[in-house]
Amino acid sequence: xxxxxxxxxxxxxxxIRLPIIQxxxxxxxxxxxxxxxxxxxxxxxxxxxxYLSVEEARTAIRQTKGASSARxxxxxxxxxxxxxxxxxxxKKMLEYTNGYxxxxxxxxxxxxxxxxxxxxDELLNMIISEEISxxxxxxxxxxxxxxxxxxxxxxxxxxxxxxxxxxxxxQASGCDAVIxxxxxxxxxxxxxxxGEDSSGLIGTMALVPQMVDxxxxxxxxSGGIMDGRGIAAALTLGASAVQMGTAFLTCEESxxxxxHKKRILEGVETDTCITSVFTGKPVRSINNSFISITxxxxxxxELPPYPLQHYLTxxxxxxxxxxxxxxxAGLWSGQGVRLSRSMSAGDLMAELEREMMLSFIxxx
Numbered sequence: 001x002x003x004x005x006x007x008x009x010x011x012x013x014x015x016i017r018l019p020i021i022q023x024x025x026x027x028x029x030x031x032x033x034x035x036x037x038x039x040x041x042x043x044x045x046x047x048x049x050x051y052l053s054v055e056e057a058r059t060a061i062r063q064t065k066g067a068s069s070a071r072x073x074x075x076x077x078x079x080x081x082x083x084x085x086x087x088x089x090x091k092k093m094l095e096y097t098n099g100y101x102x103x104x105x106x107x108x109x110x111x112x113x114x115x116x117x118x119x120x121d122e123l124l125n126m127i128i129s130e131e132i133s134x135x136x137x138x139x140x141x142x143x144x145x146x147x148x149x150x151x152x153x154x155x156x157x158x159x160x161x162x163x164x165x166x167x168x169x170x171q172a173s174g175c176d177a178v179i180x181x182x183x184x185x186x187x188x189x190x191x192x193x194x195g196e197d198s199s200g201l202i203g204t205m206a207l208v209p210q211m212v213d214x215x216x217x218x219x220x221x222s223g224g225i226m227d228g229r230g231i232a233a234a235l236t237l238g239a240s241a242v243q244m245g246t247a248f249l250t251c252e253e254s255x256x257x258x259x260h261k262k263r264i265l266e267g268v269e270t271d272t273c274i275t276s277v278f279t280g281k282p283v284r285s286i287n288n289s290f291i292s293i294t295x296x297x298x299x300x301x302e303l304p305p306y307p308l309q310h311y312l313t314x315x316x317x318x319x320x321x322x323x324x325x326x327x328x329a330g331l332w333s334g335q336g337v338r339l340s341r342s343m344s345a346g347d348l349m350a351e352l353e354r355e356m357m358l359s360f361i362x363x364x
Contacts, residue, residue: 006018006019006235006356006360008218008240008241009240010177010218010240010241011240011241013156013176014044014071014134014156014241015071016042016043016044016241017042017043018041018042018043018349018352018353018356019231019235019239019240019241019242020038020041020042020043020044020231020241020242020244020349020352021043021044021046021073021220021241021242021243021244022034022035022038022043022044022045022046022243022244022245022248022345023046023222023243023244023245023248024046024047024048024050024073024074024075024136025048025187025245025248025249025332026048026049026050026051026075026077026187027048027051027332028255029249029254029255029256030045030046030047030048030254030255031253031254031255032063032064032066032067032068033067033253033345034248034251034253034254034255034345035047035064035067035068035070035072036064036067036068036070037251037253037344037345037346037349038248038345038349039068039070039071039072040068040070040346040349041345041346041348041349041350041353042349042353043349044071044072044073044134045064045070045072045073046072046073046074046075046136046243047060047061047064047072047073047074047075048074048075049074049075049076049077049123050075050076050077050138051077052118053118054118054119054122054123054126057074057118057123057126057127058126058130061074061126061127061130061132062130065130071133071134072134073132073134073135073136073156073158074127074132074134074135074136075135075136075137075138076120076123076135076136076137076138077117077137077138077139078137078138078139078140078141078142078193079117079120079140080117080139080140080306080307083280083305083306083308084305085304085305085308089302089303089304090111090112090304090308092298092302093298093303093304093309093312094109094110094111094112094312096294096297096298097109097312097313097316100290100316100328101315101316104316104319104320104323104328106315106316106319109312112308112311112312113311120146124146124149124150128150128153128155132155133154133155133156134155134156134158135150135155135156135157135158136157136158136159136160136179137157137158137159137160137190138159138160138188138190139160139188139190139192139193140193141159141169141170141173141193142157142159142173142175144173144174147173147174147175148174151174156176156177157174157175157176157177158175158176158177158178158179158220159173159175159177159178159179159190160178160179160181160189160190160191160222161178161179161180161181161190161191161211162180162181162182162183162189162190162191162192162201162202162207163191163194163202163207164207164210164211164214165194166191166193166194167180167211167214167215167219168214168215169193169194171215171216171217175217176217176218177217177218177219177220177240178211178215178217178218178219178220179219179220179222179243180204180207180208180211180219180220180221180222180239181204181207181222181223181243182202182203182204182205182206182207182208182221182222182223182224183201183202183203183204183223184203184204184223184224184284184334184335184336185204185222185223185224185245185284185334186245186246186249186272186284186285186332186333186334186335187245187283187284187285187332188279188281188282188283189223189282189284192281192282201274203223203224204221204222204223204224204225204234205233205234205237207223208221208234208237208238208239209237209238212237212238212239213238218240218241219238219239219240220239220240220241220242220243221234221237221239221241221242221243222242222243222244222245223334224334224335224336225242225243225244225247225336226244226246226247226334226336226339226340227247227339227351227352227355228351228352228353228354228355228356228357228358228359229355229356229359230242230336231352231355231356231359232355232356232359232360232363233359236363245334246264246333246334246336246337246340247336247339247340247341247348247352248345248348249261249264249332249333249340250264250265250340250341250342251342251343251344251345251348252342252343252344252345253344253345254345257321257322257324257329258324259320259321259324259325259326259329259331260321260329260331261342263286263326263331263333264286264331264333264337264340265337265340265341265342267286267333267337267338267340268337268338269335269336269337269338271286271287271333271337272284272285272286272287272333272334272335272337273285273287273291275291275295276300276303276306276309277290277291277294277295277298277303277309277313278290278291278309278310278313278317278330279306279307279309279310279313279330280303280304280305280306280307280308280309280310281306281307281310283330283332284332284333284334284335285330285331285332285333286326286331286333286337288326288327288328288329288331289327290316290327290328290329313328313330316328317329317330
């Protein structure tokens with residue numbers, strides 16, 4: 001049996017029994033209970049800190065620590081450079097979204113305040129003071145000063161890449177591992193920072209072996225992996241672990257809305273699409289009328305950039321989830337929806353282990 005693929009050096013370094021990492025899903029979906037259940041099942045939980053202030057992030061970390069003594073990772077968004085936006089873009093989108101806001105009884109926006117990201121150094125200071133030992137990050141590369149500082153603290157650093165060039169950049173910067181995130185992944189993907197043509201969308205099972213061959217640090221497979229067969233396949237292709245998001249989104253401990261879970265559990269593989277209408281950055285979501293109407297109303301260059309578009313549509317998405325009306329909901333989901341399951345995270349971890357071992361036995 002291929003235990004060497006399961007009990008590899010990278011998993012030992014993370015102190016996990018199974019090569020399974022629960023993906024950080026920003027927006028309040030991940031709970032301390034979910035992270036704890038994944039850890040108790042032998043994997044690594046991840047706490048997303050995107051969109052949180054420093055104090056909000058500190059509170060989230062302490063709540064997670066309070067739920068369990070298990071080790072967990074935190075996930076950071078690399079600060080985005082200010083993307084240019086025009087008053088015309090903002091005015092047109094304000095008028096458009098205000099039509100929906102009026103319809104659903106939400107206050108009208110007359111302007112959108114610029115989003116001020118938390119000071120990244122202050123955020124890192126807090127994370128270090130909370131003695132977090134694993135940091136994953138997305139949307140870019142940490143600068144060398146930050147890499148050196150984290151290395152001095154023996155913090156494991158995991159970057160996210162969607163192409164080999166991005167993976168090589170992360171390796172050269174000093175990352176300990178790279179998440180190879182395929183086209184199938186739900187939500188935002190972590191790449192797009194190397195200046196490459198974003199139309200070159202690469203599937204997980206094509207990306208992983210090429211990333212493994214090109215890099216000398218561990219590769220974590222991500223995107224469309226929903227069961228033990230997918231885990232075994234990724235490990236066979238050379239990955240040291242997998243990162244799974246949508247599979248955990250429908251668990252009992254997930255804070256996703258009941259509508260969100262239902263749409264995934266009842267979904268089929270053709271239900272998702274990649275769109276920028278919700279946040280100004282490409283995201284894989286279950287298709288709905290807001291996506292189709294907005295894409296027919298606005299050309300891609302007429303959309304306000306990320307994160308302005310995120311804040312212009314955030315209330316609409318929150319209201320949709322709260323009311324159970326999916327017309328304006330951003331229902332992030334990967335392509336493997338037919339493989340989704342409703343159960344506790346602990347039961348899912350046990351089932352993933354059983355399926356993975358069975359797949360390896362069959363391959364012998």
